Amino acid sequence: MKKKVLWLVSLLCVSGMLGACGGSNEDKASSKDNKEPLKMWVGLNQADTYRKLAKEFEKKNDVKVEVIEIEEADDGLLKDGEAAADVIRLPHDQLGQLVEAGSVYENEKYEDEIKKTDIPMAIEAASYEDTMYGYPASADAMFLYYDKRVYNEDDLATLDSLTKKGKVGLNIAEAGADYRLTPWFIANGASLYGEKGDDVDGSTLNNEAGLNVLKWVGKAKENENIVAVNSDEISALQEGKISALFSGVWNAQNVKDILGENMGTAVYPKADFGNGQVNLKAFSGVPIFVVNAATKNPGKAMDLARFVTNEEAQLEVFKGISTVPSNKAARESDEIQSDQIAKTVSVATTDEHSVLMPKLPEMKNFWPNMNALLVDTYDGKVTEADMQKKLDTLVKDISKPVKE
Template identity: 45%
Template sequence: MKRNMKKLLTLGVTMTAAAFTLAACGGGSSDEKTTAKNENASIKLWVDVAFVDTYKPLVEQFEKEHKDWKVTIKPSESATAQENLKKDPSAAADVFMMPHDQLGQMVDAGIIYANTKYEDSIKENSTESAVEAATYDGKLYGYPYGVESQILYYNKEKLAEADVKSWETLTSKGKLGANFGEAGANYIFTPLFMSNGDELYGKNGEDIEGTNFNNDKGVQVLKWVREQKDNPGVIQSNADALSNLGNGKIDAFLSGPWSKLDVEKALGDNFAVAPYPTVDLGNGPVQQKAFLGVKLFGVNASTKSPVAAMALADFLTNKENQLTVFEKNGTVPANKEAQTDGKVTSDKVAEAVMTMSDADHSVVMPKLPAMVSFWGPADAVLNDTYNGKIAEDQYLPKLDKLVKDTSKSDK
């Protein structure tokens, strides 16, 4: 998900066919208009290469249940889903994997089909945060199949479970590897502002003028970031975090489920995982938050078989199939019932991710296209603050500029 989050792309698609524009804007709300087109439908499905073998038998089951529909599955990087779709929507897959943060860009470009058939069941069966991530401007588009958040990995020989519950005890009793001073700090530590009560693009992440980091709470966050430079329990770590964990230079670090196998290899029997700790930014302990990413399937707005395509997206994301994907690929389900399954609850990483996926522990990554203008300025403020390049009396002016830059739209 980290890679996905950083691959936010700019807009720039021109619609050339009136029919395509209508399909994109209207979302094909009339099944009667499309049913005839779905007889003997041939559907193309894009999934990440690591998921192809997992989804092949699921596709075969779908075809058995819908004998007039043929599905061709091909590998395609979900992190660049919108870029691949924009190249030639008519030649792209009918159904595709995507990270939820690309949703706003896809909607604005008119390349994703509204979920007009399965909205009620998805809202009923998916977690609240997953539904929020699949929705843009009040309309549901995506089909959630997984949730992803950063968590805390630690060496249980060096740190007890009680030690990792707060930043203070974590960094006083052990050494935490964290990236404050290099590119990528934005993804990890921007949610500190929301931990302290500020907002990024408003309450729902869709208000272009809704960022309010330039206040006393935001200044508190920067003061705390600067203090970590002088905290002996914090070791600047980025690409070297895993090696530092393995050689004992650090005892814990913040990462996501994508690091599970590498951390297990580095720590062996001392492997342990937990949700983020609390942190005191100046007003007492608050929960340190992370960005939440939601994995979606989407339907191409230019599909010739929207009924079949929507049916496939819904089938691939049902409870049973989300559990299959969890068992095969480790993707934590977005389905509420699937999250209570013993196979999921017995997995410590999944348990930590599910805890982090609630509103008290995470913020759904905003879907606004303007996020593309946020990452660079946010990194600069966090990196320069940590490295002592910004005087304390310049914190508020720097946040004023960050908010101004954040409010830019590349439409």
């Protein structure tokens, strides 16, 4: 889709039909602007925080901004771009589908600046096929919560020592197991859609490293200190059924309420699945802002997207909704470094401890297939003799075109 558009623009330039072909990208975007208000879509329970930033933007720019909460921003943008907001906040893994559909505007004004200010993981998340479209807003990854009364620092070093010392909650038997465990395959030496997550035929989840992780899943039920949890993980912690859990910032207040000053946080431990010790990884996610390709104010929309994602804005959003900045300077600020969970997430959202979730549309094929395999393996429905065949089938299925 993108290549076809670029070819058409080049043809029109040669034909003399686009008078502004020689101008800068910024000039092109600004020349299209009008005085209509800008609309900005954000996630649920985020509007109050972003309205404050929108008011600041209005004071510095001759344009009004309306902030609206929406649950399925990508769906709204794909269904009716003309009716969608000018600037939209959404998870980075939706970017590929939106770019392929021609629904988002290229980041023409702030690419160089963002490459200097934000962490590499965020830059990658905001880009698709080597072109930047997004404006990183924060960075997130799961980590380990633990009870300090049960574990000391040495206990946190490996998955083996962690599960020998106490009971650990892990979603391994229900929907969501795919999100928790797939990064462990990658940490061990397998890949999901290639090394960078952008090659639809590049999955090697069926190699020896992937097979060894699946074997571990098949034996996990034998370890009484690995407790299968999901939506009940907080009640399990409260009732003393577990003393540690792999979770995220969304559970911070719940865990604090239960453990109080005994709450500890750490990045994932190391593990040995038969290929040597590796750092276990979590999926990292980067909420990004994008500009609607159908906006009538591309220049101002890009300005707004950058304004609500700069260093100062990311720190304001952290205060409002506890998202950890992707901006390098903001991550080093006293506000972040003095916050236990934010500091842990800052370490977790590095290549050493997490892997960026792929942005390919084919991820829609991946989730149900991977989750079914993991749950069936944990339940004993997949024997060790059948695991290689099941992984081979998985790799084949997740590379198929997405059915609309």
